[in-house]
Amino acid sequence: MNELEQLPIPLTQWFYEHARTLPWRSDPTPYHVWVSEIMLQQTRVAAVLGYYRRFMEELPTVDALARAEEDRLMKLWQGLGYYNRARNLQKAARQIVTDFGGVFPDTYESILSLAGVGEYTAGAIASIAFGIPVPAVDGNVLRVVSRITGDDGDILRPETKARMRAALLETMPKTFPGDYNQALMELGATVCLPNGAPLCDQCPAAHLCTARREGRTGELPVKSPKKPRRAEERTVFLIFYKGRVALRRRPARGLLAGLWEFPNEPACDEGTLERWGVSPLRLEHGGTGRHIFTHIEWHMTALAVEAAGPALPPGWVWASPRELEREYAVPNAFQPFMGLALAGTEEE
Numbered sequence: 515m516n517e518l519e520q521l522p523i524p525l526t527q528w529f530y531e532h533a534r535t536l537p538w539r540s541d542p543t544p545y546h547v548w549v550s551e552i553m554l555q556q557t558r559v560a561a562v563l564g565y566y567r568r569f570m571e572e573l574p575t576v577d578a579l580a581r582a583e584e585d586r587l588m589k590l591w592q593g594l595g596y597y598n599r600a601r602n603l604q605k606a607a608r609q610i611v612t613d614f615g616g617v618f619p620d621t622y623e624s625i626l627s628l629a630g631v632g633e634y635t636a637g638a639i640a641s642i643a644f645g646i647p648v649p650a651v652d653g654n655v656l657r658v659v660s661r662i663t664g665d666d667g668d669i670l671r672p673e674t675k676a677r678m679r680a681a682l683l684e685t686m687p688k689t690f691p692g693d694y695n696q697a698l699m700e701l702g703a704t705v706c707l708p709n710g711a712p713l714c715d716q717c718p719a720a721h722l723c724t725a726r727r728e729g730r731t732g733e734l735p736v737k738s739p740k741k742p743r744r745a746e747e748r749t750v751f752l753i754f755y756k757g758r759v760a761l762r763r764r765p766a767r768g769l770l771a772g773l774w775e776f777p778n779e780p781a782c783d784e785g786t787l788e789r790w791g792v793s794p795l796r797l798e799h800g801g802t803g804r805h806i807f808t809h810i811e812w813h814m815t816a817l818a819v820e821a822a823g824p825a826l827p828p829g830w831v832w833a834s835p836r837e838l839e840r841e842y843a844v845p846n847a848f849q850p851f852m853g854l855a856l857a858g859t860e861e862e
Contacts (some may be wrong), residue, residue, distance in 0.1 A: 529697035602630025654702025660735035664724030758832035803850030
């Protein structure tokens, strides 16, 4: 992988001229870098900007994150998905308070010991915030390295990732590792694109790129196909009573753990509402929706129900529109029905 030895200077110079202006880059404290990297996992930069700003306004320090109520944390995270990321953030913040005296750890190994922090995130924080020369290898970086070196290993296989990480570690610049890591990420996000043709005429590494030279940019990186998702039909109940809508909390473990949801079931019959103790005065079609998770796909049909009384199963709540918007974290899976839920509720 001799091409990687020649890459740091031209790529980092390009980064200085073309890098997007992002809030965590403007003030790259360990806390800012950490939160931004966790938010950016499997999420586009444009989608993260508003979340990052609101998160930092409310939880500006490690200590504030450690002390936050979980429901408030989930509300701040609502819409980003992968909610265990937020829970691990808080778990790690509490580790920092307990094990490191509230001071963010400053070695790669100690950062890697934090909950929810893997090699990539530890490398990003260590290099960007502390100047430690370690790589940060995410999907963007794997794609860049694969094309530049002509490596046709499956980038989803651990041995391929380990080989590329080792090659980057060997060629990592000692004086500007954080900028170089960010340059690799930026190149993969904006030029060496994952879908469609890469913008080779804009690439500062075009003269080094094996895939471009050999006409293989469409073949690399090699990635094994994902298993097909399982589709599941669900019925969602929007149950209203006196300007409130019913919510229930999901189980503490599993998909969307601990979040609030409109009651729903994978298979329903006419007795579902009766089993819940809900007597319907009126029942109407409430629309349809679809949501894709990593391994499953929900096909949802909603029923809007006007309840005859306030009785609900234990643990369920009646939520006002203000509470629905500001307090209860309802995952994006139910966004297709949020407009109807808000329209059916009213403040006292």
